Amino acid sequence: MEQLPCGRWLRLVSSLGMGQRAWEVTLDGERGRLAWSDPRPPRRGDENCFVPTSEIIAVEETELNKKQRNSGKWQKMGKPHAFTVYYVKKARNHRWRCSDVTFWCADEHLCNQWIQALKELLEMQKSRPKQLLVYINPYGGKRQGKRIYEQKVAPLFSLASISTDVVITEHANHAKDNLFEVNINKYDGVVCVGGDGMFSEVMHGLIGRMQKDSGIDQNNPKAPLVQCNIRIGIIPAGSTDCICYSTIGISDPVTSALHIIVGDCQPLDVCSVHHNNTFLKYCVSLLGYGFYGDVLKDSEKKRWMGPMRYDYSGFKTFLTHHYYEGTISFQPAKHTLGSPRDKYTCRTGCYICKKSEQQLAQQRKQCGLKHEEEEEWKIIKGKFLAINAVNMRCACPRSPKGLSPAAHLADGSADLILVRKCSRLDFLRYLVRHTNQDDQFDFSFVDVHRVKSFQFTSKLSEDNESNVTDMGKKRFGQFCRDHPACCCNIANSTWNCDGETLESSAVEVRVHCQLVKLFARGIEETCKDEAASRQSSVEQLTVDIVPPMGRRKNESSRNLSKYAF
Numbered sequence: 001m002e003q004l005p006c007g008r009w010l011r012l013v014s015s016l017g018m019g020q021r022a023w024e025v026t027l028d029g030e031r032g033r034l035a036w037s038d039p040r041p042p043r044r045g046d047e048n049c050f051v052p053t054s055e056i057i058a059v060e061e062t063e064l065n066k067k068q069r070n071s072g073k074w075q076k077m078g079k080p081h082a083f084t085v086y087y088v089k090k091a092r093n094h095r096w097r098c099s100d101v102t103f104w105c106a107d108e109h110l111c112n113q114w115i116q117a118l119k120e121l122l123e124m125q126k127s128r129p130k131q132l133l134v135y136i137n138p139y140g141g142k143r144q145g146k147r148i149y150e151q152k153v154a155p156l157f158s159l160a161s162i163s164t165d166v167v168i169t170e171h172a173n174h175a176k177d178n179l180f181e182v183n184i185n186k187y188d189g190v191v192c193v194g195g196d197g198m199f200s201e202v203m204h205g206l207i208g209r210m211q212k213d214s215g216i217d218q219n220n221p222k223a224p225l226v227q228c229n230i231r232i233g234i235i236p237a238g239s240t241d242c243i244c245y246s247t248i249g250i251s252d253p254v255t256s257a258l259h260i261i262v263g264d265c266q267p268l269d270v271c272s273v274h275h276n277n278t279f280l281k282y283c284v285s286l287l288g289y290g291f292y293g294d295v296l297k298d299s300e301k302k303r304w305m306g307p308m309r310y311d312y313s314g315f316k317t318f319l320t321h322h323y324y325e326g327t328i329s330f331q332p333a334k335h336t337l338g339s340p341r342d343k344y345t346c347r348t349g350c351y352i353c354k355k356s357e358q359q360l361a362q363q364r365k366q367c368g369l370k371h372e373e374e375e376e377w378k379i380i381k382g383k384f385l386a387i388n389a390v391n392m393r394c395a396c397p398r399s400p401k402g403l404s405p406a407a408h409l410a411d412g413s414a415d416l417i418l419v420r421k422c423s424r425l426d427f428l429r430y431l432v433r434h435t436n437q438d439d440q441f442d443f444s445f446v447d448v449h450r451v452k453s454f455q456f457t458s459k460l461s462e463d464n465e466s467n468v469t470d471m472g473k474k475r476f477g478q479f480c481r482d483h484p485a486c487c488c489n490i491a492n493s494t495w496n497c498d499g500e501t502l503e504s505s506a507v508e509v510r511v512h513c514q515l516v517k518l519f520a521r522g523i524e525e526t527c528k529d530e531a532a533s534r535q536s537s538v539e540q541l542t543v544d545i546v547p548p549m550g551r552r553k554n555e556s557s558r559n560l561s562k563y564a565f
């Protein structure tokens with residue numbers, strides 16, 4: 001056994017009992033892992049197990065029960081001493097579970113030494129939260145938030161020695177308002193139990209509190225916002241849970257709780273939405289006008305249906321097939337490395353996010369924020385069935401690859417998807433591609449741009465501003481309502497902003513790079529993904545990224561692959 005100068009164990013190797021057999025158990029502080037293997041040759045592959053110390057949840061001294069003590073080897077020795085290690089076990093589809101293993105030995109001192117060493121290693125994990133503030137929406141999704149928290153999450157937090165202050169919300173905006181009042185410095189993180197709307201509330205509370213404390217005016221669309229360092233954890237108990245699904249890879253309360261316990265950290269871009277120098281909302285998942293705005297507006301009246309309301313309203317909105325006229329102007333995100341149509345998806349420790357954030361910071365240092373306003377704006381006028389701006393891929397169980405499969409969580413850009421007027425059948429084909437492997441951008445009526453800011457004005461508000469008489473417009477509105485088959489809608493749609501409707505149709509949107517942080521790590525690469533994506537990603541990165549970054553023409557993909565995979 002070796003000991004660090006500070007007195008900590010670097011390496012502990014012992015022969016310990018597990019079940020009825022002796023195992024060689026190694027705690028390797030330097031490599032950060034606990035491993036156990038059967039010392040009897042030949043070693044079978046499935047009997048060599050290890051767990052990274054960063055994924056150990058807790059260690060506890062264990063009383064072996066009577067049955068265990070009376071069987072086999074136990075009888076031959078005095079009272080055995082045992083300890084249990086609880087750790088993260090990774091199952092399929094990004095699901096995490098809490099597993100445990102119990103080791104025993106006859107020597108009490110040795111047993112205590114192991115418990116002590118493991119506890120010290122856990123203490124060294126500085127990113128783990130000790131004190132959390134939890135908000136539960138009892139009415140989100142299928143109204144199971146409270147039960148989910150009490151039965152699945154609270155026992156894990158208690159096992160990991162995390163203290164919590166729990167607030168069960170009594171009305172909408174309860175959590176948001178409360179975050180302006182609490183002693184926030186007391187907490188290492190805020191957890192929301194609910195859906196995307198509940199996350200949005202907590203995020204608004206935290207960002208708003210941070211700006212207020214720093215004297216930043218949120219109504220100024222150009223204000224450089226102050227980053228929030230207090231992390232947010234999401235325990236999914238909503239209807240879509242798109243933010244959880246897109247940042248963890250699955251919508252599962254136990255998996256989310258374990259990501260919180262191990263102290264994961266995933267930065268996230270946030271869009272600010274303004275109208276006429278008035279702050280409206282922040283958005284992290286979907287900001288959608290037209291189809292998704294109309295689905296949301298209709299579904300709000302059907303909240304009693306629970307998550308099914310989106311299917312009902314989705315079908316109804318699809319049949320109405322309304323399109324909306326307006327003008328979109330946007331600034332392409334030139335600092336980002338990827339593009340919405342490359343195959344390089346955002347994964348844990350994403351290189352594209354890291355590099356894009358660095359390039360943006362460098363640009364701002366060199367040219368200042370003011371210069372950005374003068375950068376190129378592109379303008380598109382048209383008739384749209386849907387305008388969707390997504391800050392993340394917006395995946396959910398209904399659409400596992402999401403609205404924009406290659407969108408990045410933390411690259412300081414959003415993907416702006418414009419679905420122009422097309423036939424019902426074409427729109428259906430577009431929607432169906434959200435659910436299969438085909439490219440949903442491969443349609444003549446769909447455009448996608450990676451942007452850092454955009455503005456939208458509907459034709460209706462443009463006309464109102466120019467001096468067309470109101471009478472004429474009203475008459476035209478009447479005409480269209482009388483002829484629903486024509487599908488044009490001169491009324492405005494509404495914006496769907498993370499599942500909340502916005503009052504105004506004219507908006508000014510800006511992406512704030514990595515404004516908030518989550519207890520998450522992005523989507524982990526699975527063996528299946530690795531095999532499928534390695535070849536295409538390297539090719540794609542070499543083609544798409546290398547030339548704009550000014551690399552030498554034939555610089556090999558080897559240099560990139562060392563970062564990417």
Ligand SMILES: Nc1ncnc2c1ncn2[C@@H]1O[C@H](COP(=O)(O)OP(=O)(O)OP(=O)(O)O)[C@@H](O)[C@H]1O
Pocket residue numbers: 136137138139140141142168169170171172173174193194195196197198199201237238239240241242498499500
């Ligand atoms: N106690 C409460 N009573 C009524 N509304 C609440 C309460 N607590 C929170 N809310 C509001 O309920 C809204 C919806 O909640 P939530 O996002 O949890 O569920 P959901 O809408 O079913 O799921 P999703 O957003 O994933 O579609 C939130 O915007 C939140 O402001």
Ligand SMILES: CCCCCCCCCCCCC/C=C/[C@@H](O)[C@H](CO)NC(C)=O
Pocket residue numbers: 195196197239240241242285286292296310394396398399403431432434435496497498499500
């Ligand atoms: C006929 C087949 C049609 C299948 C269409 C499937 C498309 C599903 C795409 C879902 C995208 C969800 C984007 C997430 C938005 C959330 O912010 C919001 C609030 O939870 N949810 C919704 C539904 O607006």
Ligand SMILES: [Ca+2]
Pocket residue numbers: 269391392407408409410411412413414
């Ligand atoms: Ca992004």
